[in-house]
Amino acid sequence: MTLPQTLLKLEQASRRRAGRPAVQGLSLVLERGQVLGLLGVNGAGKSTTLSMIAGALAPDGGHILLDGVDLAEHPALVRRLVGWLPERAPLWQELTVGEHLDAHGRLRGLNGAALKQARTRMVERLELGPLERRLAGVLSQGQRQRLGLACALLHQPALLVLDEPGNALDPVQVAALRGLIREQAAAGTAVILSTHVLAEVTAVCDRVAILHDGTLRYEGTLAGDDHAALERQFFAIATARAAA
Numbered sequence: 469m470t471l472p473q474t475l476l477k478l479e480q481a482s483r484r485r486a487g488r489p490a491v492q493g494l495s496l497v498l499e500r501g502q503v504l505g506l507l508g509v510n511g512a513g514k515s516t517t518l519s520m521i522a523g524a525l526a527p528d529g530g531h532i533l534l535d536g537v538d539l540a541e542h543p544a545l546v547r548r549l550v551g552w553l554p555e556r557a558p559l560w561q562e563l564t565v566g567e568h569l570d571a572h573g574r575l576r577g578l579n580g581a582a583l584k585q586a587r588t589r590m591v592e593r594l595e596l597g598p599l600e601r602r603l604a605g606v607l608s609q610g611q612r613q614r615l616g617l618a619c620a621l622l623h624q625p626a627l628l629v630l631d632e633p634g635n636a637l638d639p640v641q642v643a644a645l646r647g648l649i650r651e652q653a654a655a656g657t658a659v660i661l662s663t664h665v666l667a668e669v670t671a672v673c674d675r676v677a678i679l680h681d682g683t684l685r686y687e688g689t690l691a692g693d694d695h696a697a698l699e700r701q702f703f704a705i706a707t708a709r710a711a712a
């Protein structure tokens with residue numbers, strides 16, 4: 469049986485924060501195996517959008533559908549289908565890296581041999597071996613980011629939601645992250661990521677969406693490695709704000 473291609477659908481999703489619209493009437497579609505880059509200046513609404521997709525913030529208008537099912541009706545779907553790396557991954561300071569992975573796995577319903585296997589896979593893939601017994605509270609920012617990524621990927625989610633995943637990573641780890649994202653997409657995972665690094669989008673994304681003042685201003689495929697075109701598009705939208 470082949471799975472339907474569309475995994476994520478936003479239909480006019482909106483959310484107000486502190487009494488002001490943070491995201492308004494956002495419609496987007498993401499297919500399995502696609503990587504979508506979400507761009508926008510500070511405060512454009514990227515994190516709010518990703519938090520809604522990850523089920524942490526409920527939209528106050530419109531719908532978010534995962535695999536054709538409205539999240540408002542089946543919020544528990546998120547736990548099974550989505551892996552989320554928030555902008556500031558919350559960690560339990562007093563747990564070790566290994567304990568963290570176990571706790572996250574259990575929250576996602578993994579136990580026994582399946583949990584052990586998933587943990588080993590992530591420790592190897594994100595090179596966390598030397599850190600496994602270290603307390604999360606003493607990790608460097610980049611190490612915390614890698615642990616957050618491991619937690620997001622542990623249960624092999626169908627949709628990976630990454631909020632500025634390259635933050636604090638050194639150049640070697642940035643290259644590894646790009647490899648990881650492409651590997652996930654090749655295996656059929658849909659990936660949506662926000663970033664301020666345009667080169668990140670050119671390097672790993674199939675499509676790009678640019679938000680501004682909470683609304684979608686541009687959405688399209690990336691023509692190969694046409695970085696200059698993306699830059700022009702982004703700055704035309706970003707500087708329109710300065711002129712407004």
Ligand SMILES: Nc1ncnc2c1ncn2[C@@H]1O[C@H](COP(=O)(O)OP(=O)(O)OP(=O)(O)O)[C@@H](O)[C@H]1O
Nearest residue numbers: 485486489490508509510511512513514515516517
């Ligand atoms: N916790 C919050 N409480 C109130 N308002 C918030 C909160 N978080 C974000 N906002 C507001 O919502 C709007 C969108 O913010 P959001 O964090 O989604 O933008 P962003 O594109 O992710 O920004 P950045 O690139 O700076 O991370 C902004 O006006 C912001 O001030």
